[in-house]
Amino acid sequence: MSLQRAPAEPAADGRLLTLPGGRDGIKVRMFDSKAEAGAWLAADIASTLSQAIEARGKALWLGCGGTTPRPVYERLAGADVEWPLTALAQVDERFVPVDDARSNTLMMREALEPILDGEDGPGMALYSLIEDITDQDKCAALAEKTLLELGGGKAPVFDFALMGMGPDAHYASIFPGHPVNAFVYDTRALVLPVAPAEDGSEPVLPRITLTVPAILNSQRIVFLIFGEAKLDMLKSHGTVTDPFISPIGAFLARCTAPVEFVWAA
Ligand code: 6PG
16 A cells, blocks of 8 residues: 655645554654644643633643653643643653653653642642652552542543654553563553563563553543654554554554544654
């Protein structure tokens, strides 16, 4: 199937490409630069959160870690949203102290600092998955308890989920070949500990991850991916539904929420 890219004229909302896979195709919104992609996505998140506040007086969303989303978080720090009425939870986290350079919590706190709840005044609440760094199972259990509290005693509904994807088709802390793929899609748990891969491949660090049912409890899911390698992986593995081979393909095949990718080279 030739993948026809849309005409090359610049478009404020990017150029739409639909790849085979998912429940009705994989929608990719392509931008000419990372800056344009990040600006569009930050505006989209801000608008979604403001609409949620308008509708029910508050907003709860999910943000991923890694290196890609930081500029989006930094742009959001300048957006006009009633931040004290919003809360941000994490898609997944490395099981390291929150002051460790590898911590997603550290990155998110630094990037979102101007709008976070703190000594300088009310702002967005950031819920780190690392509530205990002494024991991974206890940490996951505490994080699950927090999510249930956020959901009023049940799985919380996220107004928006900002996700990332690796060039190996992993997302969250769900990596190809990892045993977690045997149960992370159909579990009642909201949060799980993920052990490092035994062969030294990723995940090298122990992780804490939301489960697929927890992530799918989102009104809208957007994956932010940059570079040809990730786009090529989506083209080659978007239709592969074996989670041990293609976690992203398995996720998209099961994704009942509106989902799309935002991409730039
Ligand atoms: C993490 C992330 C992970 C990330 C992808 C993409 O903790 O690393 O949650 O799932 O989204 O690995 O990472 P990059 O944005 O660094 O490419």
